[in-house]
Amino acid sequence: MISLHDLDTMIADLGRADIRQQEEGLGLSPDQALVELGKMRDVLVESIRKRWYALYGQISSRYGNAVVPVVQNRCSGCFTMLPTSVNYAGDRNEQVRTCSICGRIIYWAD
Numbered sequence: 001m002i003s004l005h006d007l008d009t010m011i012a013d014l015g016r017a018d019i020r021q022q023e024e025g026l027g028l029s030p031d032q033a034l035v036e037l038g039k040m041r042d043v044l045v046e047s048i049r050k051r052w053y054a055l056y057g058q059i060s061s062r063y064g065n066a067v068v069p070v071v072q073n074r075c076s077g078c079f080t081m082l083p084t085s086v087n088y089a090g091d092r093n094e095q096v097r098t099c100s101i102c103g104r105i106i107y108w109a110d
Ligand SMILES: [Zn+2]
Pocket: 075, 076, 077, 078, 079, 080, 099, 100, 101, 102, 103, 104
């Protein structure tokens, strides 16, 4: 997840002129660099999907319901109160999060 974010940052940086010049200094055209980064991103996204897919399979076979909503700051799978830091993270639905107690994948419905 973190490395995907890094790659996206690099791709965004390539749009900036000063970075473009640096890349040219390395003998790689900005467009080539962008294509290479795009490929790396595809591979990474694929590996993340597989990882979550495997996790999803494990949790489903254990509990039946692998993905549960957070209701009133509690994991609705095991009813454990979630830490405040998890509940109030601004990007909480942008990445896959799991309940630290039961391991189910959790999401916020609001
Ligand atoms: Zn839970």
